[in-house]
Amino acid sequence: MNQLEKTQLDTRTRIIETATDMFLLRGFSGTSMSAIAQSCNMTKASLYHHFQGKEDLFIACVTYGYADALEALAAIAADGSLSAEQKLRAAVDALYTTMIISPVGRMSPLIAEVSRAFPSVARSFHTEYVEPQRATLWGIVEEGQHSGAFRNFDKNQFFHLAFGPMVTLSLSREMFATFDDLDDHFPVDDLRDGHAAVLLKILAPE
Missing domain, CATH: 1.10.357 (Tetracycline Repressor; domain 2)
Structure with missing residues (x-):
């Protein structure tokens, strides 16, 4: 795994862990992609680079x-x-x-x-x-x-x-x-x- 792939994997893991905490606290409907992006200190566009949408991110969270x-x-x-x-x-x-x-x-x-x-x-x-x-x-x-x-x-x-x-x-x-x-x-x-x-x-x- 090269450095770029490792960085992307680390970012994806950080997003999943942050989103998991937020889903547990606020529920699915009460958690927005904007709020997740803000908690991860990234733009919403950057978040969508890693996950197609909230459903895709939620699936990653429940299987992570x-x-x-x-x-x-x-x-x-x-x-x-x-x-x-x-x-x-x-x-x-x-x-x-x-x-x-x-x-x-x-x-x-x-x-x-x-x-x-x-x-x-x-x-x-x-x-x-x-x-x-x-x-x-x-x-x-x-x-x-x-x-x-x-x-x-x-x-x-x-x-x-x-x-x-x-x-x-x-x-x-x-x-x-x-x-x-x-x-x-x-x-x-x-x-x-x-x-x-x-x-x-x-x-x-x-």
């Missing part, structure tokens, strides 16, 4: 960081030193960090808000993150099934049991983000550990 998250999940799946049970627990930990704790993961409510008006947002998020994430997690389950650590289980039912609580928790924490006692109502660590225990229980051999 997920490449690293997918790599981390793949590394867990490929770790030969871990048992199937350990891999599943580690995968749940990684998914909770990405979907609930990370700034990008906290954009779930915004994705729901924007996807009806801009279906490409939902499609991009599903194709670039949801599908490979599910494939990697199911690979861990299949490995456990082949070794006898896990019993056979319907894939679609497993996905709903695995991801449903995470999505609900993410949405709930954003909905009530102003609560002073948010962690009392939605304790991430306790819920994550209990969730992993439930998944291991339903996959346990009969």
Whole structure:
């Protein structure tokens, strides 16, 4: 990568990180390209040099960081030193960090808000993150099934049991983000550990 390409990448990353904070604070409709450009100390024309429009920038924001998250999940799946049970627990930990704790993961409510008006947002998020994430997690389950650590289980039912609580928790924490006692109502660590225990229980051999 030459210096010009690095500079452009650094600028793009700065825009995405700034826009993510603004989308989280103001919502999609309340965030303008002009305001983002101003926060980035650049002209609106310069901003449009990097992103075609607000929809394009929003897609970049909701998928930014997920490449690293997918790599981390793949590394867990490929770790030969871990048992199937350990891999599943580690995968749940990684998914909770990405979907609930990370700034990008906290954009779930915004994705729901924007996807009806801009279906490409939902499609991009599903194709670039949801599908490979599910494939990697199911690979861990299949490995456990082949070794006898896990019993056979319907894939679609497993996905709903695995991801449903995470999505609900993410949405709930954003909905009530102003609560002073948010962690009392939605304790991430306790819920994550209990969730992993439930998944291991339903996959346990009969």
